Amino acid sequence: MGILSASIAKKVAMALSGLFLVFFLAQHFTINLSSVIDPETFNNWSHFMGTNGLVQFVLQPVLILGVIFHFVMGIVLEIQNRNARAISYKSYKGSKNSTWASRNMIISGLVILAFLGLHFYDFWVPEIVYKYVDVKEAVEDRYFIELVHKFESPVRTGLYCLAFVLLMFHLWHGFASSFQSVGFNNKYSKALQGFTKLYAILIPAGFIFIALYHHFNQLPH
Amino acid sequence: MKLTLKIWRQANATAKGSMKTYPIEDIEGDMSFLEMLDVLNEDLINKGEEPVVFDHDCREGICGSCSLQINGEPHGPDRLVTTCQLHMRMFNDGDTIVIEPFRAKAFPVIKDLMVDRSSFDRIQQAGGYVSVNTSGNTIDANATPVQKENADDAFYAATCIGCGACVAACKNASAMLFTSAKVSQYALLPQGQVEAATRVLNMVEQMDKEGFGNCTNTGACEIECPKGISLENIARMNREYLKASLQG
Numbered sequence: 001m002g003i004l005s006a007s008i009a010k011k012v013a014m015a016l017s018g019l020f021l022v023f024f025l026a027q028h029f030t031i032n033l034s035s036v037i038d039p040e041t042f043n044n045w046s047h048f049m050g051t052n053g054l055v056q057f058v059l060q061p062v063l064i065l066g067v068i069f070h071f072v073m074g075i076v077l078e079i080q081n082r083n084a085r086a087i088s089y090k091s092y093k094g095s096k097n098s099t100w101a102s103r104n105m106i107i108s109g110l111v112i113l114a115f116l117g118l119h120f121y122d123f124w125v126p127e128i129v130y131k132y133v134d135v136k137e138a139v140e141d142r143y144f145i146e147l148v149h150k151f152e153s154p155v156r157t158g159l160y161c162l163a164f165v166l167l168m169f170h171l172w173h174g175f176a177s178s179f180q181s182v183g184f185n186n187k188y189s190k191a192l193q194g195f196t197k198l199y200a201i202l203i204p205a206g207f208i209f210i211a212l213y214h215h216f217n218q219l220p221h
Numbered sequence: 222m223k224l225t226l227k228i229w230r231q232a233n234a235t236a237k238g239s240m241k242t243y244p245i246e247d248i249e250g251d252m253s254f255l256e257m258l259d260v261l262n263e264d265l266i267n268k269g270e271e272p273v274v275f276d277h278d279c280r281e282g283i284c285g286s287c288s289l290q291i292n293g294e295p296h297g298p299d300r301l302v303t304t305c306q307l308h309m310r311m312f313n314d315g316d317t318i319v320i321e322p323f324r325a326k327a328f329p330v331i332k333d334l335m336v337d338r339s340s341f342d343r344i345q346q347a348g349g350y351v352s353v354n355t356s357g358n359t360i361d362a363n364a365t366p367v368q369k370e371n372a373d374d375a376f377y378a379a380t381c382i383g384c385g386a387c388v389a390a391c392k393n394a395s396a397m398l399f400t401s402a403k404v405s406q407y408a409l410l411p412q413g414q415v416e417a418a419t420r421v422l423n424m425v426e427q428m429d430k431e432g433f434g435n436c437t438n439t440g441a442c443e444i445e446c447p448k449g450i451s452l453e454n455i456a457r458m459n460r461e462y463l464k465a466s467l468q469g
Binding site: 011077086090092093097177181 | 327394
């Protein structure tokens with residue numbers, strides 16, 4: 001793995017890709033929130049994101065690579081870490097010295113990965129087919145209707161909410177932890193930790209709110 | 222008090238071990254955990270059985286020899302103490318105590334509860350020292366001024382006794398807290414600057430070679446460390462490592 005062979009290099013790479021995804025999440029959340037406040041704004045922003053060359057052909061591939069890197073590295077690290085203790089303890093009280101979220105990043109991470117599969121199937125794949133396979137005409141106000149339509153199903157809404165709860169756990173440990181990984185631990189760390197914990201709760205809770213809002217506020221048929 | 226001990230027994234490094242149950246009586250609260258094991262071993266010897274092998278030396282909490290995973294925690298349920306300073310008053314009459322060796326691929330079991338922690342020695346040998354010219358012009362350490370905060374932090378890092386509780390507690394069996402304490406101890410002092418870059422690179426390389434896991438910042442090591450070595454040391458080592466890597 002060359003440059004990423006050392007444990008600290010992997011740790012820093014994991015932290016930086018995580019921070020990048022945290023930043024993306026805030027941007028995604030902002031656009032989604034507009035669907036609750038003003039559908040027209042949501043349509044405008046979605047149309048911009050869906051047709052802008054920089055977003056489509058530079059930022060989108062970078063984001064996809066970032067996601068792939070983060071989960072592949074996460075799985076590689078998990079395998080290495082499991083191998084580092086060949087014989088497990090008969091009695092191991094992890095809850096006495098660490099949080100559930102910190103010990104189970106692989107579980108929350110795999111649930112988020114499964115959710116990404118569903119999310120891509122729901123939104124990304126149809127969007128790519130619409131634009132680049134069927135090459136249909138750009139319709140600027142289609143996004144809001146498509147979004148609300150997806151949240152008709154209680155099963156899909158439930159799965160989305162479940163994934164957001166696991167995202168909460170993942171961010172609760174991961175966001176704060178990434179600063180420690182890049183070597184940031186000083187007198188400002190406590191305040192920064194407070195911010196990361198707040199972010200970890202508010203953003204997923206906001207996503208849950210948006211999903212439930214559209215589920216219960218369906219358009220008249 | 223009467224207790225039931227469930228102890229990992231393993232004849233040698235290659236043998237397959239298993240948990241064995243031993244009832245024990247007349248244990249007093251003022252006894253240390255190791256004294257309780259001494260009582261058990263006396264019983265076993267009197268019965269003609271093989272005594273339980275465990276590491277110990279100073280029994281004052283400073284040598285780092287004693288280990289033991291007690292009821293799922295390294296050095297047992299008390300905080301900031303080693304196994305030798307863990308008192309039996311932390312347990313209740315009728316309790317069952319599960320005693321296992323520190324588990325890590327880099328800490329192979331030698332016999333019963335004794336593990337080989339020489340991987341820590343090799344990490345230390347890779348750079349945990351300051352080269353000093355002793356050919357007659359040695360500089361008195363006190364002649365080099367050190368900022369108070371740095372001197373204090375270096376001292377706290379140096380209190381690491383290398384017992385391996387951090388590795389035992391970590392779900393990944395990572396040795397980052399130990400290695401970072403040894404790196405920090407010198408990184409904070411002017412005397413440690415000359416070899417700062419090679420020290421951190423070599424020690425981390427050796428740590429990885431030994432087969433320890435990767436740090437995922439769970440913080441279990443800091444909580445279970447009998448000397449309270451802080452996670453700040455890990456962040457410092459990460460900084461030192463990045464700095465050294467970027468310098469080439």
